[in-house]
Amino acid sequence: xxxxxxxxxxxxxxxxxxxxxxxxxxxxxxxxxxxxxxxxxxxxxxxxxxxxxxxxxxxxxxxxxxxxxxxxxxxx
Numbered sequence: 001x002x003x004x005x006x007x008x009x010x011x012x013x014x015x016x017x018x019x020x021x022x023x024x025x026x027x028x029x030x031x032x033x034x035x036x037x038x039x040x041x042x043x044x045x046x047x048x049x050x051x052x053x054x055x056x057x058x059x060x061x062x063x064x065x066x067x068x069x070x071x072x073x074x075x076x
């Protein structure tokens with residue numbers, strides 16, 4: 001049985017899933033990704049992900065391809 005602290009950490013979010021566009025591939029298996037919210041990240045990416053592909057990122061790596069849809073930000 002988990003204690004209260006472990007139950008609380010289970011409720012908290014881990015690494016967020018982000019969306020970006022691969023702008024450049026490198027020979028060491030990484031890619032430079034332009035994030036939808038602005039900024040860039042250099043992340044691990046399999047060879048199947050090439051520029052200018054839209055991708056999902058989590059934990060410093062490309063997890064899968066993302067649909068090429070427009071980005072809309074809504075403030076609540």
